[in-house]
Amino acid sequence: LGRTTAVIGTAYSEIEPGLLRAQVAVIDGGRLQVLAEGFASSVNAGGVIGGAVLTDADNFFTQAAVFRNGRTELIPHLPGQIISGVIALTETGEALVFGIDDSFTRDLLSVWDGRHLVPVDFGPEVTSAFLLDMGPTGEIVGTTRIAGAARGFRHDPRTGRTTLLPPQPTETDSWAVAINRRGDVLGYSFLPGARERIG
Numbered sequence: 001l002g003r004t005t006a007v008i009g010t011a012y013s014e015i016e017p018g019l020l021r022a023q024v025a026v027i028d029g030g031r032l033q034v035l036a037e038g039f040a041s042s043v044n045a046g047g048v049i050g051g052a053v054l055t056d057a058d059n060f061f062t063q064a065a066v067f068r069n070g071r072t073e074l075i076p077h078l079p080g081q082i083i084s085g086v087i088a089l090t091e092t093g094e095a096l097v098f099g100i101d102d103s104f105t106r107d108l109l110s111v112w113d114g115r116h117l118v119p120v121d122f123g124p125e126v127t128s129a130f131l132l133d134m135g136p137t138g139e140i141v142g143t144t145r146i147a148g149a150a151r152g153f154r155h156d157p158r159t160g161r162t163t164l165l166p167p168q169p170t171e172t173d174s175w176a177v178a179i180n181r182r183g184d185v186l187g188y189s190f191l192p193g194a195r196e197r198i199g
Contacts, residue, residue, distance in 0.1 A: 008049055010039045024049055024067050036072045038065055042088050050086030050095050064097045064112070075112045078119060084108075088134040096120075096134040111138070111157055122155050123162045129153075135179035141187075143175045152176030152187045168197060 006028035012020045024040045026033045038053040039062065052062035053072065064075035064084040075097055077084055084099040097117070099108035109120040109129065122129060125146065132142040140155045150173040152165035167174040167189035176187040190196040 008040045008043045010051075022054065024051060035070070036067050038067065038072065039085070040067070041086055044089040044093070045091045046093075048089060048093055050089045052085035064095065064099075066093070066095060066112075076117055078108050078110055078117060081108055087132050090134060090138055091136050094134070094138055096132065096140060098132070118157070120155070120157060121160070122153065123160075125164060126153055126155075126162055131175055131177050133178045135183070136181040137183070139179055139183060141176040141179045141185050143177070149173050150175055152185065154179065154183075154185055171195060171197065 006026050008026055011023050011025035011032065011034060013023065015021050021037065022039050024035045024038045026035060038051050040049050040051040042050040049067040051065055051067065053065045055061050055063045061083050062085050063077065064086050066073045066075065066086065075084065075095065078099055080101045081099040082102045084097055087096045087098050089095050093114055095112040097110045097112055101108060110117045111120060120140065126144040129142040129144050132140065134140050138157060140157065143150055143152050152174040153162055153176060154165060155162045165174055165176050165185060165187065171189045171191050173192060174187060174189050176185050178186040188196060188198055
């Protein structure tokens with residue numbers, strides 16, 4: 001959590017036998033502190049937590065949320081979206097948000113800047129995306145599949161440009177899983193079930 005050694009996560013308390021309540025929680029110095037109802041998934045250097053709150057317990061629908069200074073800020077859904085949650089947060093509080101539409105056929109990605117929710121379009125080469133992360137400057141990295149092989153990519157929401165990150169010539173697949181402030185991407189170049197290079 002930020003620059004401390006605290007840990008964020010989701011704690012569960014039993015409301016009645018077999019029924020649990022999810023709560024955003026912090027463990028600091030061996031002490032558990034519950035902050036709000038919801039699920040925690042990411043945190044930035046300022047201690048802002050990203051996650052989701054449960055909006056429909058019967059269907060397990062969630063809505064993306066940011067937890068800061070004792071407040072829960074809901075992030076609105078995109079049109080047609082029924083499920084959402086925060087994947088990553090920047091230090092300035094931008095959130096990378098995933099969503100699922102009402103037909104359960106389309107994943108929707110967007111960036112929330114605190115006031116506006118902007119859909120993300122990776123372009124025609126990235127038809128699906130997984131292992132997503134957003135770096136401190138707002139660049140997004142992830143992995144897609146092209147012609148049966150995994151391929152890492154980086155995307156700059158400000159320019160709309162997506163760059164595929166190929167594997168080394170000795171491997172067939174690549175993953176991109178994280179990005180730092182300088183724009184360095186952490187990922188894998190590998191042969192499935194055989195050689196694996198991390199760098």
